[in-house]
Amino acid sequence: MEAQVAYTRLRSTIRQRNMLAIAGLILCLGTVLQSYMLMTRQERVILTPTLRSDAAMTADAPSxxxxxxxxxxxxxxxxxxxxxxxxxxxxxxxxxxxxxxxxxxxxxxxxxxxxxxxxxxxxxxxxxxxxxxxxxxxxxxxxxxxxxxxxxxxxxxxxxxxxxxxxxxxxxxxxxxxxxTADEAEASTAPLLQRGEVPQ
Missing domain, CATH: 3.10.450.230 (VirB8 protein)
Known part of the structure; x- marks a missing residue:
């Protein structure tokens, strides 16, 4: 009787070990695949060479x-x-x-x-x-x-x-x-004037 119980527990332990091993293998493969994708991914950067600094858009206003x-x-x-x-x-x-x-x-x-x-x-x-x-x-x-x-x-x-x-x-x-006309213009003669800050 005790041998039967021990055998049942052993089978359960082996089954749990196998499931953990499979889960670990899946996680390992996922990590390797993710690392490969990160290393081989091509980044796309949109460049605007005529801007003096970075341009940004917010939900409230353009930069x-x-x-x-x-x-x-x-x-x-x-x-x-x-x-x-x-x-x-x-x-x-x-x-x-x-x-x-x-x-x-x-x-x-x-x-x-x-x-x-x-x-x-x-x-x-x-x-x-x-x-x-x-x-x-x-x-x-x-x-x-x-x-x-x-x-x-x-x-x-x-x-x-x-x-x-x-x-x-x-x-x-x-x-x-x-x-x-110059009288209607809101600006003075500065090259770039910004009235107010863009809301953050």
Whole structure:
């Protein structure tokens, strides 16, 4: 009787040992596989070489650096216009336009395109200063706007443009881009002014 009990206990102990051994082997294999994946994983880093520092997006507002870069890009798309690149620039601007402003912005772009085609003119903008207000979702850019008829420059002027933005679901949308006067500008002449801190 005692031998039978001892045999039963031995079988139970062996079964438990085998289960623990299998569990340990599974854990060991999992650790090895995880280590292999970590060692061979390729990291993807998105680089923006034109930014002066890291750009960040929070649920409340874009960073000043990101708004500065986007303002510069939008100004380039709006103001560096040539009869050969009108449709390309229009398509890229409309990707940034908020749905509620899409039709109005598209109509303004088409009107500008017709004028440039009719006069066979082109424009080039040289930015010099950018003001951003991430909290108020407003930015301004100053620079020189040159107008050309063929290869000849026929007009140059200092110009200021403002951009209004909408921010939601971690995405920045363009609502409007328009010329303003120095009296209407919110910025002084500093290259980058930030009114208020971005909420953390």
């Amino acid at each position: 000043a650096e990101y708004l500065e870069q986007t303002t510069r890009d939008v100004a380039s798309l709006f103001l560096n216009r040539h009869p050969h690149n009108l449709s390309y620039f229009r398509d890229n601007i409309l990707r940034l336009a908020h749905p509620t402003s899409h039709g109005e912005i598209e109509a303004a772009l088409i009107a500008t395109e017709r004028r440039l085609l009719a006069t066979k003119s082109s424009t080039v903008f040289y930015p010099s200063e950018i003001f951003v207000d991430p909290v108020g979702l407003h930015s301004e850019i100053r620079g020189e706007l040159h107008t050309y008829l063929g290869p000849d420059r026929v007009k140059s002027k200092r110009a200021i443009y403002a951009a209004d933005w909408r921010y939601g679901s971690m995405r920045l949308w363009l609502e409007d881009f328009y010329p303003i």
